[in-house]
Amino acid sequence: MTSDIKRHIKELISGSENSEVEFKSAKGGLPESFWETFSAFANTNGGIIVLGIKEKNGIFMPDGLDKQQIDTYKKRFWDCAHNKEKVSATMLAERDVYETDIDGNFVLLFRIPRASYDIRPVYLTRNPFGNTFKRNHEGDYHCTDSEIRQMFADAHHATLPFDNQILPNYSMNDIDAATLKGYRQRFMLRKDNHPWNELDDFNFLCKIGAYRVDRENGQEGFTRAGILMFGKTESITDQACSPWYFVDYQEKLSNNTNERWSDRIYADGSWNANLYQFFFKVYNKLAQTLPAPFLLNGIERTEETSAHIAIREALVNCIVHCNYAEQGNILIVREKDKITFRNPGRMLISVDDFYVGSQSVCRNPIIQKFFIQLGYGEKAGSGADYIVKGAIENKWHIPALVEHVQPDTVSLYLYLNDANDTSYDANDTSYDANDTSHDANDTSHDANDTSSNEPNQRLNKKKLINMVLELCEDWITIDEISEKTSKSRQYLRGRIIPEMLKLGLLEKQYPDASTSPNQKYRKKQ
Secondary structure, three states: OHHHHHHHHHHHHHOOOEOOEEEEOOOOOOOOHHHHHHHHHHHOOOEEEEEOEEEEOOEEEEOOEOHHHHHHHHHHHHHHHOOOOOEOOOOOOHHHEEEEEEOOEEEEEEEEOOOOOOOOOOEEOOOOOOOEEEEEOOEEEEOOHHHHHHHHHHHOOOOOOHHHOEOOOOOHHHEOHHHHHHHHHHHHHHOOOOHHHHOOHHHHHHHHOOEEEOOOOOOEEEEHHHHHHHEOHHHHOOOOOOOOOOEEEEEEOOOOOOOOOOEEEEOOOOOOOOHHHHHHHHHHHHHHOOOOOOOEEOOEEOOOOHHHHHHHHHHHHHHHOOOOOOOOOEEEEEEOOEEEEEEEOOOOOOHHHHHHOOOOOOOOHHHHHHHHHOOOOOOOOOOHHHHHHHHHHOOEOOOEEEEEOOOOEEEEEEEOOEOOOOOOOOOOOOOOOOOOOOOOOOOOOOOOOOOOOOOOOOOOHHHHHHHHHHHOOOOEEHHHHHHHHOOOHHHHHHHHHHHHHHOOOEEEOOOOOOOOOOOEEEEOO
């Protein structure tokens, strides 16, 4: 184990700092900036802090600490980590802190996991405002007050989800009659003998959760979910509901480079842009552009392939996990080789858990129930099973899920190219996911952004999978796989490893702890 740690630290030192690795000089003691990075990693996607490494002219080298200094710093760390005056929460166990020497120079390595949504924000002192940090590509940054408030709101998600809150002074006049009629028709076709079909519109809305009574305080009214799903546009964008709400579908299939899009669906005033209408308008557009469009019998599908199910689940996933309290918009972009699904907000689970599909914390559980009633959406998991299955069965590249900060957004890239096409850049997530302007004229697309391109990109995926299998004869970390294959940790974790797990090629050392920083993989025995 010690030799593995030494090798891993040497590999880190020979590389450079990034969004997941930070080196800290400790010649003068445990630096205060250590805790800022601790908070930043915990509130973002986790990471590694290596204590006892200094930088000089872009080169990283040991501080020259001795064993006594390391023991002092380690004790100081644990004393502070359990002191609420210093930091609000500690997710680390003893196994997350390593010490070793490199050519006689001692260092400490800390693996900081991503804090679960109910623990965030992780902040310094007892005052979160001004003392909470997150991580971007440039390093640690102070969270804004609104970011902090949103993390607190997420932490209380289980108590009262945002979409289940009762909105005052809303009535049936705020419901779009055509939308409700369409929803009830689909509900009846799927459940023709259901007793709710006999109810009037108002009582039907009560049954599905669009209207509720709070038994603790006696308050009653339409829920935010009910208005978002069935409401009129102006009722949705009212200050009391979701003033930042904007939905946008952009189709870019034209060969004319002067056209910004070949088709577009957005709230232009010609239709009530609620979630129900947006979902079906966009789904039908996406489905008809696939190689084998489904057949319809009236409004019901009579033929639906795994490709259709994949895009349907991706679209539902985008809608039900969107943070409607944040500034930004749902944006779906259909290009020739991929579909991008983007929504504001952070995931309430890790990217690893999304791909595994073993658990899901839905940001908008009432909206999710609306779709489940129609047979859409996956209650048991995150929907990733159907999305990944559709990609594999259609020989597409494994979808990529990417989280961004400043502002918080989540983008799912569904690639439609043959996974064996080695000329295709499957790492191209160049669409500007940080552009959350809801200006109807804003269609910014940074086609020149190649910041996420992989080295040796044209390596055939089958060869890469075989290479990973050869490395996984014994337990190995994703960082070690990354170093030996020259592929980024994000690419491996987001696409290659999940696909190999799905295919039964690999197994996890800690299957019940997907986000463990000590997670290792090996060829399935």
